[in-house]
Every structure is written in C-alpha cells, then in structure tokens.
Amino acid sequence: MKNTIKITLGFIAIALTFSSCNNSKSSESKGGLSSSAAEQVYVKPGDHDEFYAFLSGGFSGQLSVYGLPSGRLFKVIPVFSQDPEKAYGYNEETKPMLMTSYGEIPWGDAHHPDISQTNGVLDGRWIFINENNTPRIARIDLSNFETSEIIEIPNSAGNHSSSYVTDNTEYVIAGTRFGIPIPQRDISIKDYKGNFKGALSFIKVDKDSGQMDLSFQILMPGFDYDKAHPGRGKSDGWFFYTTYNTEEANSLLEVNASQNDKDFIAAVNWKKAEEYIKVGKFKTMPTKYAHNIYNDETHSATTTWGTSVKVLDPAECPGLVYFLPTPKSPHGCDVDPTGEYIVGSGKLAASLTVHSFTKMLDAIKNKKFAGEAYGIPILNFEDVLAGTVEQPGLGPLHTEFDGKGNAYTTFFISSEVVKWKLGTWEILDRQPAFYSPGHLMIPGGNSQKPFGKYLVSMNKITKDRYLPTGPEVCQSAQLFDISGDKMKLLLDFPTIGEPHYAAGIPADLVAPKSRKIFKLEENKHPYATTNDADTKVVRDGKNVHVYITTIRSHFNPDNIEGIKVGDKVFFHVTNMEQDYDVPHGMSMIGANTSEVLVMPGQTETFVWEPKQVGVWPFYCTDFCSALHQEMQGYVRVSPENSNIPLSWSLGEE
C-alpha cells in the first residue's frame, strides 16, 4: 500500500513538473508556484488554517467561523437568531437565550464581533457581538464556540456603536444610534430636538467568568452614535464615539443630517465615570432588561431581569465628555495600536481626519474650548488635529492597523482599500475591492498588537463575482496579503448574511483550548440521565417526562407505551458518549419544533404534543456510526381515555 502511494506521488510529481513547464510559457508567473495566490491560500487536506476569522452574520443574526487563509467555513454560531440545525432557540434549554423585555424574539441583527483582550492583546477567551435592532450584547465562549450570555441594553435603540472591549476587557460598551425619549414616553416626533437622548452603556466584564453586568449609562444628547473604539495604551481609560445627525433631524436624515460641516467624535473618560459612580453622582432609573446566561453544567439558560440602571448626566459631570469636531458625518472611529491617533472617517468628506490624543489632552488642560453642546465642551478642530490623509478616495468607512505604522481604510464609493502611513499621512498603496467594501479586518487590527499578515475586506455588493443565484446573491469577503509593501488580492469567499465586522486571531491562541466533550459526571441538568439504569418515563398529569439516553447506536428506551393524545411529552435526551465528535440527534414525527443535536455528555429537551392515536417513530438525525440507520424507536399513542400504563423498554429488558 505504502509503495503504491509513493509511486502515485512520483507520477504526480512528474506530471506537475511537465505541466508547470508548459504553463510557464503562457502565464505571467515568474518565480514558479511559490508566489501564486493559489498556493498562498491553499491549505492542504488535513492541514489547519493559521487564523480563525469570526465574521458577523449581519441580518442573519449569527456569527460565522472561517479559517484564514483558506476562507473555509467551519461553523455558524447561533447568537441572536434561532437555528433549527443546532436547536438553538428551539430546545427548552436555549429558549431563554432569546428572551427580551419585548418577549421572546427569534431574530436579531448581528454587527461587530470583538475578541477579549488582556493588556491590549487578544487573549482568545471570549468574543462579544452586538445586536442592533433589539439592543443586546452577546458573549460567546471560545472554548465551546457557543453563545454563553446575552444582556439586553435598556434606554437604547439601534445598538450600533458597540460591542468593543477595553485593553483589559474591563468593559464592553454599547452605544445608541437612534435618539429616543429616555425614559420612553408619548411625545410628538417633531419634539426630537433637545428631548431625545442617546445612551452610552458600559458593561462590566468579570475577569474570570466573563459574566457581564450593566454598570452605568451616560445620557448623551440625541445625536446618532455610530461607531466606537476604546483608547489603547496611552489613551486607555477613554472611549471614542463618532456621531452624525448633530443636526438632531427627525425626518429625511439623508438630507437633513448632512447639513453641518462638522459633526463630532465624543471622547468619554470612563475612568472619570467610574469616579463619579463611586461618589454617587448618578441617578438610578427604573427600567427592565433581560439578562440570559447559559450554564455549561446544567446545559440550560436562565433569564434574570434587571430593574434599574445608574445614569450619569455629562452636563453635571465635568471632565467626563468632550466633543472633537470631525468633518462630515464620520462613520468609522478607529484608534491606532499606540493609542495616539483617532481616525474619523467622514463619509462625505474629501479627506480622512486623524486626531491626536496628546493634543486633545493639552487642549483640555488649557481649557481651549470652542463652545459647548448641552453642557459638553467642544474643542477646537485645529487644536486636536494630528493630520489629514488628502484625497484618499471616496466614502471612507473603516480603518484597521498592521502594527508596523500603517493604516488601511475601506472606501465604499470608490470601492477600494487604501494603505497609508501614520504620522506622514501619505498614501502607500490602493487596491480595488469587489465591490463597495464596508468593514475590513486584520487579525488583532484594532488592538495594541495586530498580526499584520492578512486583511479581510467585507464587501456590500457582489454582483458578478459568483455564479448568479436569482435576485439574491451572496455577500462576499476578500482576502489580501499585506505582508509586503503592496497589498495583494488572494481570494474571494462568500459569507453568511451581511458581515458588518469581523475579528481574527491566530489559531494557536484558541484551538488548544477548544472543548472536546462535556463530562457526564459534571452534568447537572435537572432531567439528565447520567446512568443508563436510570432511564425512565414519568407522568405528571398531562406532562410526561422521558429520560432517554443515546449511545452508538441506540436510544434507551426505544419502545414507549402509555402516552395519550393530549399529553405534553418532554424528551430529555442525554448523550452518554464521552468521545470527541460523537453527537447524536433526535427528532420525532409530528413534533412542532426542531431536532435536538446533543453533544457528548450533554442533555437537551424538546417537546412533542401527540395529536393522533397511533405508533410513531423517532430516530437519530446525526450520522453516528455504521448502525446509525438502526438508531430508531417507537412511541405508542393511545386515546385520551385509555388506561394503558406507562411502560418503556430497550431490547428484551
């Protein structure tokens, strides 16, 4: 056998040598295969990618996991939307994850993933992502690659300038895009100006468990807080937010929010905010928000309700917030790895504006204010300006950094990625993107330590890049090699939903910690069956609880009788396997829900309400062994008035 392989490989090698000789005449390749884009993205079968990339799923509500440089899709992690494949939001255990103050919501709009950091460097423990429509922040555990926690943000609407973490993940923040009356009340929309507000929320993250806690909110004027970035290194302790609609228009914003020559970047001193909270300079506002936490031992989520929030009024808290004038409805707000430069991408501006943190501190110290807005000091544009990148392109949106003194900005209208130099502001390179990029991502590119090898551009328009699939075509990402002086386009790959932002991390910071199984002995699910002798069926009035187990390849029990029409049957499925990559699924004919997909050592529950007399089969949905097709069973359903006793069995036992 081995010899055969060697001989075959030999033939392939010879064939390749010949064919590459032929190719070299017609192709432009000069240095052989080594420099080809194909070889740079080729990860040979069985080999692993160098980076994980987590791309937001946008209006799919989910988070997708890709490998770089291959662009291979590994997993779609359900976060804000139900996922019948994994039973997320369908099984009894995860339904509470989608609970909000508005009730259970099956869909969300996922935006900006950000990986937890320690000392400004990616630590690969958790990834946070915001939901725009029903304001929420989720935390995904990067050992399970599952959503562990979702916290709802009260006093917010359009949770867009979110969910970024500070240098030591002290906070993950959430900002409001749509001004609203706070507290909500019945007033005329025309009374927007001066009456509507935008809340900036600071959510404390427990340094050990990662658990989130809504710490406080700053009630800002009713501008639209679009994007945000924490200070890094020297500017740690500050948070920066771009604003638009400083006009406070309430209609036809396309025109009316584009009137001011300059909007603002709001600089928020969150360490100062902590001091104000400590001395009690806050008001406690009654409110209601859901806080949903999934427990790895009970394999279940629970919802608790927040009932109040501490709010700070910046007009009453000197030194808390300053406004940095920034041209023309800035969108992206990006701080370089040193923390000195704050890039504001004026969507409608002819140049890119870069502010200096040092100059900002000087201007504040010298009290050089140009005015104030709702009691918040406005600094002079010229006093804080570090420089401008002139004529970089049209429609700048977002900037990331490579850690070598370079910045990369996407331009939506001129459809390109532009590389420029921090400090000299000169343009070094520009490459077209196909088409109209929004966000871009360099692994670690918003932290103090970027891994500046690849850049992913996430494009809003795909048009002719792939085979057409009717009116709706896939969204697209493009991979660039940024290790050289010039960027080099390597690969297109389709994405899930519309990726708004992404986060990337070297695989070796995450892969070794990836969980393989849940230990049966740690299973504390109230309906778990951790010993095969304990399988049973228990009636409690109309509710029937089936304690059922799976192992390759049978259910225990697999014959159940004594169920009646009108019963509500809870199948509590425990997977007894303790081996990697052996999930079992279960589905029941006529169950008005999804399958469950149960990982080794886990318990999941689905509900079946039989409506017809008969004998109804169930089976395993996930191919588990050579005898997977045999993994099936029956439930006998008798009439409501029947007196057939409950019984259950497996084989002859």
Added chain:
Amino acid sequence: MNTKTMSKLVSLVLIGLLIGCGGKDEKKKASFSYEKKATTTTQQAPPETKVPASKKVNLTDKGVGPITSVELNAEIDQAMVAHGQEIYNKMCTACHRPTKKFIGPAQAGVMERRTPEWVMNMILNPEGMLQNDPLAKELLAEFNGAPMANQNLTQEEARAVLEYFRTLK
C-alpha cells in the same frame, strides 16, 4: 421451514384470530422467515462450528494501546472493585451487561479469556484496537459492526473497572 416453526406460526395466527377484535393488544400474525440467523434455541449451527471471538481464549495478546503491563495482586482489592463497578455502571452499561450479551459482549469471565493489558487497552484505545488488534476486529464483526465507544476513562479508572471484572465469573 421446519415443522416446529410451522406449528408456532399456526398457533400465533390462532391467537391472533382470538384476540384480534380486542383492539388494544394486537398480536400480529407472525413474521416471515428468510435465512434468519440461527438462534440458540434452534440448533442449526453449521457443521464446522467456528469459535466466535467473544468465546475465544487468548492469554498472550496484550492488545494495542497505552497499557503494556499490568500487575494483578493475588488478592482482589474490594475498594477498587466498588469504584470500578460504579464507573462501569455509569460509563459502560449503555452498551454492556455484566453477565449477558447486550450491544456488546458480556464481561463475565473476560479475565479467563483475555490478558489484563488487552482489556484495559480495549477500554482506553478502542479506535486503535478496532484497527489493529485481530481479536478486536473479529469482535466488531461478531457484534454487527457496533464499535466499542471510547468513554474517555483515565488509566486509573480503567484499572478499577478491570478489578471489578475480576469479580465477574
């Protein structure tokens, strides 16, 4: 079809006719028979009986895996047995019964058929055993291709289970 089966069939049909109208407990007119496996009650084993892997005795094969030598004390350690039995009940009974064939073979008497190393390797390294150990391969075929599952026991746990097996005769 021999006469025994035939008479069984007839009586089943009769029973069916008798209680068929009762509705609830239908006893269906028996099945068909087509080269069904010989069962232990109908002694139809082929003349050149091959010893099944579960009955074979091999006290030299140590199997494939992390265990190369196990010292067994003459006296059985009862505390270890209790621990092993607890682990066996939790982790193994989904497929095994101590004294009868279930999904997999019974463990009773296994210490008279196998080396302790083989037993522990089968618990700790079933994938490797099923690929490389001739006896394990035969067992897989005998048990319908149902593979021994790796339940991720520690060596200490597997050793305790082995001690428990010593008490199963």
